[in-house]
Amino acid sequence: AVFSRAPLIMALRSVSRLLVNSQRCVLFTASRSQKTAAASPWGRNSRLLDISQFNWRDALDLEGLLTEEEIMIRDSFRTYCQEKLMPRILMANRDEVFHREIVSEMGELGVLGPTIKGYGCAGTSYVAYGLIAREVERVDSGYRSVMSVQSSLVMHPINAYGTEEQKEKYLPRLARGEILGCFGLTEPNHGSDPGGMETRAKYNPSSRTFTLTGSKTWITNSPVADICVVWAKCEDGKVRGFLLERGMKGLSTPKIEGKFSLRASATGMIIMDEVEVPEENLLPKVSGLAGPFGCLNNARYGIAWGALGAAEFCFHAARQYTLDRIQFGVPLARNQLIQKKMADMLTEIAIGLQSCVQLGRLIDEKKAAPEMISMLKRNSCGKALDIARQARDMLGGNGIADEYHIIRHVMNLEAVNTYEGTHDIHALILGRAITGLQSFTVDK
The missing domain is CATH 1.10.540.10 (Acyl-CoA dehydrogenase/oxidase, N-terminal domain)
Structure with missing residues (x-):
C-alpha cells in the first residue's frame, strides 16, 4: 500500500508541538516550584531546609x-x-x-x-x-x-x-x-574625660597615709555603701585606686534626689574633705587610667547582656498586650505595622544575644579586645532603648502606666545608654580602632 506522507508529517508536527509545550510546562512548573521553595521553608526540600520548628522565644537557639x-x-x-x-x-x-x-x-x-x-x-x-x-x-x-x-x-x-x-x-x-561597695570615678566636672580628674591624693610619709580631697558624683550605691573604691590623682600625676571605709573622718556620701531613672537603686556622691587613708588601703598593682578602665570593661560586658534582658521583657509584654487588645474587631497583633515592629525587635534581640555569647567565650579564653566590649555595650543599650520605646508606643496610652512596667524600662535604659561610656563615646572608641585616629580631643 502506498501511504500519503502528509498525514504522517502533520502527526509528527502535532507530537513535536505537544512535546515542546510539555517541556515548557515542566520547565515553568519546576521554575515556579524552585521559587516557591526558596520563598518558603516548607518547599520541596523541606526535609532539608526545615529541620526544626522555629521557636520565636529563642530565635537563634x-x-x-x-x-x-x-x-x-x-x-x-x-x-x-x-x-x-x-x-x-x-x-x-x-x-x-x-x-x-x-x-x-x-x-x-x-x-x-x-x-x-x-x-x-x-x-x-x-x-x-x-x-x-x-x-x-x-x-x-x-x-x-x-x-x-x-x-x-x-x-x-x-x-x-x-x-x-x-x-x-x-x-x-x-x-x-x-x-x-561603690566605685568612684566620675566627677562633677569630669565624666567622659576621667583623665582630667580633680580628686587628689597626697602621701604623708610620717604617718604612712594618703590624704584624699575631692568629690565624685552619680555613684551607684554610695549612700548605703560600706566601702568605696575611689580613683584619685597622686602627686606624680598618676591615677591610683584607694579603698575607703564608711566612718572615715571627712568622708560623706549624700544621696542625689529627684532621679527619674534607676529609682530602685541608690545613687549619690562621694565627698572627701581631707580623708586620711592608710597606706595599706592603696590598690598597689595598677596605676594610670588602665585601672578604672579595666573595671569599666568588666562592667560594660555585663551591661551588654543586661540591656537585652530589659529589651526582652518589653518585647514579650508588647507581644502579649497586642494579642489581647482588640481594636476594630481584631487583635492589634494582626496589624502589619505591629508585626513588623515585633519582627525587628526579635531580630535585634536574637542577634545581640548571639554576639554576647561569643564575646563571653572570648573573655573566658582571654582573647577579647576592649573594643569588642565597647561595640556590644553600645549596640545592646542603643537597640534595647529603641525596643523599649517601640513597645511603649504599641501599648498606646497604657504604655505610660507603671503597672505595665515598660515605661520604667524606657526611663532606666536612658541612663544605661549613658553611663559607663555614652553611646557616642563608644562610637569614638570604635572609630579610633577603625581609623587609627584619636578624635576625643583636638590638638591646640
Whole structure:
C-alpha cells in the first residue's frame, strides 16, 4: 500500500508541538516550584531546609550554645528574680526605695563576683555572669546596676589590683552581700574625660597615709555603701585606686534626689574633705587610667547582656498586650505595622544575644579586645532603648502606666545608654580602632 506522507508529517508536527509545550510546562512548573521553595521553608526540600520548628522565644537557639552548668545557674536565678524581685519593683520604683536585703539574698545565691575564683566566689564562666545580668535586668536595670557595681567595679579591682590581705579582708564579705561597695570615678566636672580628674591624693610619709580631697558624683550605691573604691590623682600625676571605709573622718556620701531613672537603686556622691587613708588601703598593682578602665570593661560586658534582658521583657509584654487588645474587631497583633515592629525587635534581640555569647567565650579564653566590649555595650543599650520605646508606643496610652512596667524600662535604659561610656563615646572608641585616629580631643 502506498501511504500519503502528509498525514504522517502533520502527526509528527502535532507530537513535536505537544512535546515542546510539555517541556515548557515542566520547565515553568519546576521554575515556579524552585521559587516557591526558596520563598518558603516548607518547599520541596523541606526535609532539608526545615529541620526544626522555629521557636520565636529563642530565635537563634541560644540554648544550644550554653553548658548545663550555665543553664542551671540561669534558671535558678531567673526563679529568684521573678519570685522575689518582680513583686518588689513596682513600689520600689514609685517610692524610690532601695531594699538593702536584696544584696544579701544575691550573696546567698552566689551571684556576686561570680567569675572570681576563690574567696567565697563561685568561679563561673563569663557567659554565666552575662546570663545572670540578663535575668536581673529583665526585672529592673537598677537592680542589675547594684549587682554590677558590687561584682565588676568593687570586687574585680580588689581581686585584680589588690594585695592578698585586701582580698582576704574584703572579698568573702562582699561575696556574701554582708557589705556593699561603690566605685568612684566620675566627677562633677569630669565624666567622659576621667583623665582630667580633680580628686587628689597626697602621701604623708610620717604617718604612712594618703590624704584624699575631692568629690565624685552619680555613684551607684554610695549612700548605703560600706566601702568605696575611689580613683584619685597622686602627686606624680598618676591615677591610683584607694579603698575607703564608711566612718572615715571627712568622708560623706549624700544621696542625689529627684532621679527619674534607676529609682530602685541608690545613687549619690562621694565627698572627701581631707580623708586620711592608710597606706595599706592603696590598690598597689595598677596605676594610670588602665585601672578604672579595666573595671569599666568588666562592667560594660555585663551591661551588654543586661540591656537585652530589659529589651526582652518589653518585647514579650508588647507581644502579649497586642494579642489581647482588640481594636476594630481584631487583635492589634494582626496589624502589619505591629508585626513588623515585633519582627525587628526579635531580630535585634536574637542577634545581640548571639554576639554576647561569643564575646563571653572570648573573655573566658582571654582573647577579647576592649573594643569588642565597647561595640556590644553600645549596640545592646542603643537597640534595647529603641525596643523599649517601640513597645511603649504599641501599648498606646497604657504604655505610660507603671503597672505595665515598660515605661520604667524606657526611663532606666536612658541612663544605661549613658553611663559607663555614652553611646557616642563608644562610637569614638570604635572609630579610633577603625581609623587609627584619636578624635576625643583636638590638638591646640
